[in-house]
Amino acid sequence: xxxxxxxxxxxxxxxxxxxxxxxxxxxxxxxxxxxxxxxxxxxxxxxxxxxxxxxxxxxxxxxxxxxxxxxxxxxxxxxxxxxxxxxxxxxxxxxxxxxxxxxxxxxxxxxxxxxxxxxxxxxxxxxxxxxxxxxxxxxxxxxxxxxxxxxxxxxxxxxxxxxxxxxxxxxxxxxxxxxxxxxxxxxxxxxxxxxxxxxxxxxxxxxxxxxxxxxxxxxxx
Amino acid sequence: xxxxxxxxxxxxxxxxxxxxxxxxxxxxxxxxxxxxxxxxxxxxxxxxxxxxxxxxxxxxxxxxxxxxxxxxxxxxxxxxxxxxxxxxxxxxxxxxxxxxxxxxxxxxxxxxxxxxxxxxxxxxxxxxxxxxxxxxxxxxxxxxxxxxxxxxxxxxxxxxxxxxxxxxxx
Numbered sequence: 001x002x003x004x005x006x007x008x009x010x011x012x013x014x015x016x017x018x019x020x021x022x023x024x025x026x027x028x029x030x031x032x033x034x035x036x037x038x039x040x041x042x043x044x045x046x047x048x049x050x051x052x053x054x055x056x057x058x059x060x061x062x063x064x065x066x067x068x069x070x071x072x073x074x075x076x077x078x079x080x081x082x083x084x085x086x087x088x089x090x091x092x093x094x095x096x097x098x099x100x101x102x103x104x105x106x107x108x109x110x111x112x113x114x115x116x117x118x119x120x121x122x123x124x125x126x127x128x129x130x131x132x133x134x135x136x137x138x139x140x141x142x143x144x145x146x147x148x149x150x151x152x153x154x155x156x157x158x159x160x161x162x163x164x165x166x167x168x169x170x171x172x173x174x175x176x177x178x179x180x181x182x183x184x185x186x187x188x189x190x191x192x193x194x195x196x197x198x199x200x201x202x203x204x205x206x207x208x209x210x211x212x213x214x215x216x217x218x219x220x221x
Numbered sequence: 222x223x224x225x226x227x228x229x230x231x232x233x234x235x236x237x238x239x240x241x242x243x244x245x246x247x248x249x250x251x252x253x254x255x256x257x258x259x260x261x262x263x264x265x266x267x268x269x270x271x272x273x274x275x276x277x278x279x280x281x282x283x284x285x286x287x288x289x290x291x292x293x294x295x296x297x298x299x300x301x302x303x304x305x306x307x308x309x310x311x312x313x314x315x316x317x318x319x320x321x322x323x324x325x326x327x328x329x330x331x332x333x334x335x336x337x338x339x340x341x342x343x344x345x346x347x348x349x350x351x352x353x354x355x356x357x358x359x360x361x362x363x364x365x366x367x368x369x370x371x372x373x374x375x376x377x378x379x380x381x382x383x384x385x386x387x388x389x390x391x
Binding site: 002004007008009012014016019024031032035038039130132139 | 229233234235237238239241242247248251252254255256258259260278281282285315318319320321322323324325327330331333334335342345346349350380
């Protein structure tokens with residue numbers, strides 16, 4: 001074993017010992033509601049990875065179900081047939097609202113994250129604290145001195161994209177500036193997502209960032 | 222249940238203990254945990270077995286980094302540089318450290334590591350164990366690049382001095 005390997009091993013051992021010896025947390029930890037909500041959102045982002053986990057058979061079933069639902073909708077509501085096909089379809093599944101990319105959408109779709117866009121026109125005081133870029137999606141978090149966060153993501157439009165709590169969050173389609181966006185409002189923050197340039201963009205911000213500000217977000221390479 | 226949820230359920234109490242041990246405030250500690258798990262989502266694929274010792278060590282370090290970053294951001298403590306005496310700096314190269322560590326016993330190295338001031342040890346750990354560049358360490362610990370380089374130089378020097386002292390005693 002080289003000298004540096006010995007040093008690395010000693011550092012790992014010391015760190016493990018030190019962390020094991022840290023005192024217990026008071027009378028036991030009761031996670032706060034805010035923390036529970038944030039961790040739940042992380043564990044259930046419903047992004048591309050979930051779609052990929054379904055496997056080919058699962059994807060075929062899901063696409064068939066969406067096509068069947070769309071065809072059924074067209075046959076029972078003739079007026080609806082004159083409406084343009086939506087880029088997203090929204091399903092309520094038990095306690096969750098799941099936003100899917102509509103496989104029938106004729107919109108341009110990127111296959112991979114080849115061009116990465118970053119937000120501009122951020123409110124003052126926000127700095128980038130988390131940046132995670134994957135093959136099919138990226139995720140950026142900006143934070144201000146008060147610990148408030150603005151989150152952005154850019155994803156390849158495929159499969160289930162966003163998952164929200166049913167009942168706790170209002171969810172609607174609306175026009176903001178020149179964009180048609182999906183908007184959701186939760187007790188502590190609000191968010192929009194929309195399809196543009198072949199990607200699905202998502203932006204969530206605290207309530208003190210006005211809705212108009214969310215619409216002003218422009219993206220640059 | 223996905224890997225992230227499994228890891229959360231298994232390790233959250235331990236990770237909370239680590240974060241709270243550094244920050245002494247539940248809300249800050251929860252923020253540190255959340256940041257660590259958010260960062261983890263990007264690397265979840267690399268942590269194939271949520272129950273492995275490697276995953277436990279990785280998560281512990283991730284939370285510690287988040288907590289140290291937050292601590293620096295909150296500026297609730299004096300900057301490390303103000304809290305420790307200014308040691309006389311003589312450059313200790315990687316080659317010198319390699320030679321000293323190869324001659325020393327594991328007990329001697331462990332003792333030298335244990336006696337490093339916390340702020341130096343974190344930088345040295347990230348540099349040698351996680352093989353991060355000084356700019357990356359600065360970002361992780363929310364420090365200036367110059368402060369990281371200074372801690373690295375001082376950390377190496379203290380490790381070398383401690384090992385020389387131990388070996389002279391043998």
